[in-house]
Amino acid sequence: MNDTTCRIVSYPSELAAACPRIAVAIGVFDGVHIGHQAILGELRRLAVDSAAVPVVLFFDPHPRAVLTPEQAPPRLSSLDTKVRLLQDLGLRHLVCFPFTRELAELSPAEFLERYFFIPGLTVTAFCVGQNWRFGKGNSGNGALLAELGRARDVATSVVPSVRYGSDVVSSTRIRQAVAAGELDLARAMLGRPYSINGVVSHGRGVGGKVLKCPTANIVDHGLLLPPFGIYAARGRVGQRLLDGVVYIGDAPTIRHDGNPEVIVELHLFSFAADLYGKQIEVLFYRFLRPSMIFADTESLSAQIQRDIKAARLALLDE
Template structure:
């Protein structure tokens, strides 16, 4: 069990107590925790309720592909901390994170399962995976092998079919492509929620405050996919509270910075305070316009005013409650 980090929910059911816990495991990478992943966790919860066990998600970090193909690691949708939060939100009472390493990847499928699943500290009652999940050396482990493993040990086993939307299989790769191409509605439909990018607020150019009277948070992120350059209506999440926000992705061409870098800058409409060093979530809701160069900072300032007015109108319409 030295390879496993455990993130348990506070409180906890009686099944979490005692010397030998009963568990139902949902196993997968779960990057993004999209509708297909949520289907697996739903089945885990149902099995756990029937057997009086703890619904548990088991995931891997780093992403197996980053270990197996270090020259082309995947662009993760969310960092590990966000993945854990989303799995808990989906219904997992605890989340186990296995440290994935070249040694772990080299295990034969039977040894891979033994390393993960056979431990005197818990009694395994059920396993849920996606039907195409592969494991062990060379990806030789599959649903048939796992079904046989579960049957011999009298463990419930479910291989969840892939979830499709408009004929397309929902996958983390499909969601990455949708976000990168600006199809935010498609990404939201596959995720079952708006796409949220999470990062730390760092110091930026400083021009938004000093020259535009529109302070922005420069968000640096280690995992996530940026939509195309432009201005977006968004929700900024800080300490669990959501603020309407204007987001600009791009190079701030109006100021002609030397060695400009692509940045994610967020202006919280109804917030005052210091954000530097804090974690900020950004939910992309609607594309407003492309980023472009203005003839002067003053012209850009007027355009920002128009953008903010459109964002306030967007939020008023999105969350309008009709009178009874």
């Protein structure tokens, strides 16, 4: 039980050789919010009680992105961020399970028989949230999972939903909070500031040359963005967390081609190294002002300096 190796596999069977006894939490875990963290805490308890290795199984892509792509929600966390968050919580064995239409056609019993109740692997316990559904047509729930597990001497724990205020914490509720700019509410339910991550790309080159404020232009991968505006933020560069200010919008003052494009630009206060092509995480702390149109770049540049000062002050409290 002292194995500290990090393993990320696609199917539970791939863990059999190294971890023949596993306790498994199953879900999507988008955002790894405080409700998910309650499930993972229960998973660790079950693993200790049954002398097993705790394993987190999450589906990727999001099931709705496969079954009803036109209704797929924007993600709260990229795959890389989700893995890091789970590992930060002490989970070292992860199953990034490929979700497909074929998988969705399996009955609850077929799903368990095919992927969990297999030679060489002993599942000692399952752990899911109370609203979790599985199997064709979402016909299975925690009660059915417990019934099917009991026939195999597998314990099942169905963890009650966590509430914040009057409502249940959920990825959907957090998406609503982020989209509305309610960052404090999103932060409370996530247990950390909301963040996005992406690759730094070449932008218009206006930030450094014209506005004297060099920025990293972030290309995200379908993550949910807060409303247009300026935010006090931090950037995670490797293992470093650096203060900065971030802009989300379509740059109306400097756009001249009439072709709106949403951009995310991060200015780090004390960082001058080349970031092009590198992954960076942007953590949002405080909304400072909405996106605005300025008469000229000189007016915009002056406002940016005021934004930087406001962001520095805001981050002193964080």
